[in-house]
Amino acid sequence: MLQFSERDDLWSEWERQYNNLQDEDRINTALSFFMAHEEEMLEGTKILWSEYLDYYYLMCKKQAMGEKSFYKELQNHPRSTDEYIFQNLMYWDRLPELRIWKLAMYIDPAIKAGKKNDYSAISIIG
Numbered sequence: 001m002l003q004f005s006e007r008d009d010l011w012s013e014w015e016r017q018y019n020n021l022q023d024e025d026r027i028n029t030a031l032s033f034f035m036a037h038e039e040e041m042l043e044g045t046k047i048l049w050s051e052y053l054d055y056y057y058l059m060c061k062k063q064a065m066g067e068k069s070f071y072k073e074l075q076n077h078p079r080s081t082d083e084y085i086f087q088n089l090m091y092w093d094r095l096p097e098l099r100i101w102k103l104a105m106y107i108d109p110a111i112k113a114g115k116k117n118d119y120s121a122i123s124i125i126g
Contacts, residue, residue: 001058001075006044010037011059018063 005011014037017023018030034041034056045055062070072078108121 001055002046002048003044005041005055007037007040010041014041014059015063018060 014030014033017033018026020026020029023029042055047053047055047058058074061074065073104125106121106123106125108118
């Protein structure tokens, strides 16, 4: 999703209906609510590839997967900024002049270890 709906109020009600375990037909109840308010609920939304995954499908996935997994797996945003290991990073569009500093170090950390994960990279210049 590039942009979420402007109608949080309607999506909150949809979410309440979608997750209502007292309603055995809760998925269809939520779908009926969405269909009755579809135009309003889709107001302001932008999807990268809507022919492949539509907004309603993605919102259902968000409920089924949980918010943290949804952002990690489908939004490519694995964690909130509070959970970042490195909080205050500086970066440049081009390398700074080394006369300003005698030493510079660049780090591309791999958070997990394993055969399929990225390698860590550290460069020290100076």
